[in-house]
Amino acid sequence: MTNFLDISRLIFILLIIPLSINGQTKRIYIAPDDHTDLWWLADVPTYNQAFLSMLDYYIDLADNTQSEAQNNQSRWNCDGNYWMWIYEKNRSPQQFQKLISYVKSGHISIPLNPLAVVWGATPAEAVIRGMYYSGKIEREYNVRFPLVYSMENQTLPLGLATLWGEAGAKYSWKGVCQCNTSVNATDRDHEIYWMQGLDSSKVLMKWYSLTSTLNNRGPGGYAEARNPLASIDYVDNNLSFQARYPYPVIGLFGKGWDDLQTLTDEFVNVSKSASNSSRSVIETCNRETSEC
Helix, strand or coil: CCCHHHHHHHHHHHHHCCCCCCCCCEEEEEECECCCCCCCCCCHHHHHHHHHHHHHHHHHHHHHCCCCCHHHCCCEECCCHHHHHHHHHHCCHHHHHHHHHHHHHCCEECCCCCCCCCHHHCCHHHHHHCCHHHHHHHHHHCCCCCEEEEEECCCCCCCHHHHHHHCCCCEEEEEECCCCCCCCCCCCCCCEEEEECCCCCEEEEECCCCCCCCHHHCCCECCCCCCHHHHHHHHHHCHHHHHHCCCCEEEEECCCCCCCCCCCCHHHHHHHHCCECCEEEECCCECCCCEC
16 A cells, blocks of 8 residues: 555665665555645635545545555545545544545555645744644544655755654655755755654655656656656666665655646556566555565
8 A cells, every 4th residue: 555654664664675676576656645735726715625525536446446456456645634634624424434444444644744834934833733633633543644744845954853753753755846946956865764853863764866857746856656657667767766776665656746636546557557577566555464
């Protein structure tokens, strides 16, 4: 199940299995989302309705793909707990319970943080308060949200590792915009690493160098799987990427880019059509056995 919980599992696998990609069958995990820049394209009520429509759509798609193999069942990634809050306020208790059941099963995933936030301009108290609702749901429904994330900005505040780590977050991934900046995002020192605070709190971070001609709609961008087939081809065949990232397990996360709404079964279909003898393209894994 390639959702944010399982993204965290495969990130952990990458840390403990530093194997050469040569001679091994690659596992490429693709994860759809809708990147939310609140107020970017519309007012808040319009965005709220889009969140409701998308969650209804992907809950139905999860229902409709239950008979598929685990690797090909629908998964969806909300990019903030605000989606869940809106759903709880505007749907029946039964509908909200169904959402939670799909969170527990791994078909829908939700991070600790509220939305795509400009963390460098965010006070520490606001970072913490933004995770309160996720914590409330964790306690009420016996579920955990171990993922946090930071999108678009080319930098990452040091203090976030402490705030996130002490709140229970374990994993993160980052994709940048490379817009209006002089910060180089094309040659990172580490594609995956421990993001560690001054108090030794840490979060495991996947953050690829942005080198593909797909720009921020390719690996390293905030919509790595905007065109999933093109991104799969890049990580499967580009020698420069393979030199920087010599691992047989690869994650490509993010679809929505700057769209208001993303409704698609593309990732279900790509997980089937793009797999071959040398690579397995996966939109899922087995959470019970941690086979990601």
